[in-house]
Amino acid sequence: MPLTRDQLAMRAARELRDGFIVNLGIGIPTLVANYIPKGVDVWLQSENGLLGIGPFPDEHAVDPDLINAGKQTITARPGASFFSSSDSFAMIRGGHVDISILGAMQVSQHADIANWMVPGKLVKGMGGAMDLVAGVKRVVVTMEHVAKGDAHKFVPTCTLPLTGKACVDMLITDLAVFQWDKQRAKFILTELAPGATVDEVKAKTGAAFDTAPNLQTITV
């Protein structure tokens, strides 16, 4: 069985370490905040100028001046700070954010990512995605392994316009986990979803990858 969106988020949450500065994208990555492991305390960064996102507000505490990158009303946790967009992206581009978890339309075997435009379709803009993949220390992509009609998303070369080149450190799909090996410049399949097989993953993947000798099963 492929992982559900929540199980995928749960697996991604295990990449967080105590004290990390974390930026979460829209979609599955947003769910990661619900599964931060016990004993791990992280600071969630919001690209619009907040370090230390708190929970959603109670009805009476909704503040139009306090939103996240998805434009949702939020709160700030004790110890949080507000800053300008240029300070926020200095934090992101300067390598001061430990991990970014974001979605993708395609990831290539060269660790390229495409997640902002489909030619011929209306382009909404890249927002902060290009800054995140270029500047954050560790880039983790969460996505469904294939698109509608079983179209490959983990591909030899991205056919969609890139968001960033050679920047993905880890890919977590609903079928498998791949780690980028810098020395070999290759993705290594390290974990399978319960019930998934290497053959199934290979059939649903266009990209070349190696398989780790000590292949694990994702615990859910």
Place this chain on the structure above:
Amino acid sequence: MARTVLIGGLALGMPGKIHTSVADAFADLKAKGVLRDGMTVMVGGFGLCGIPEQLILALRDSGVKSLTCISNNAGVDDWGLGLLLKTRQIGKMISSYVGENAEFERQYLAGELEIEFNPQGTLAERIRAGGAGIPAFYTATGVGTPVAAGKEIREFCRPSDDTRWQNRTPVATSGTYQQMEPRVRPRGEDVPKRREYVLETGLFADLALVKAHVGDAFGNLVYRKTARNFNPMMATAASFVIAEVEKIVPIGELEADMVHTPGSYVDRLVQTKSEKRIEQRTVRKV
């Protein structure tokens, strides 16, 4: 109260920056040549958060057209910059994300509107640079993507990345970025980890409309929470700057340590009653 503030300002030898209404703040701008067709306007805000909503209404009512608008987003159909899209006053947008606007979509697909997408950090930095007199800068963001097409690319080596020998500590962990000679195919060791950067230019506008929480007669501004976003940089990056604030206080009341934008950047300010619309009202599940 407003009177005292004005006198306070005059006492310090400053022409009155405070205007009693948005209409008053805009009244002579055409005559002064500040407002004209084809001009470039920066508008603060992220989504609908921290937008100078009443100044946007005044810009619409002024009737200027063929505007180039530099703003992270384009408002929604009936609020923010969406209002100026509706009236066809915008010819070009420089933004990072415009997803929440159906009228934008229609005009863009019909070829009536030009759009230049910038990565959000590049946009913020271009504005910051423009305000700081920096004509251009190099960034890693966008290299290898359509954003970098046709732009100059150079390789630099960050000090902490200068690992000349594998599995050894870097030769330098601080110092300046080192500009690399054009690439010679690496042979063996002694190859510092170089990285490509793209040249991006600074932005400077004819007019900036910003939103702050509190201001004083000198124009000192304090922003509130995430409504700060692009406003402080924009206040530095235009020939003429108008600030919309929720409260004006007498000079001296703002703690100097707490001022976000020094008053010298601001030409006019006006106190308004902002609606502060919310795009995605989200509350804690009970």
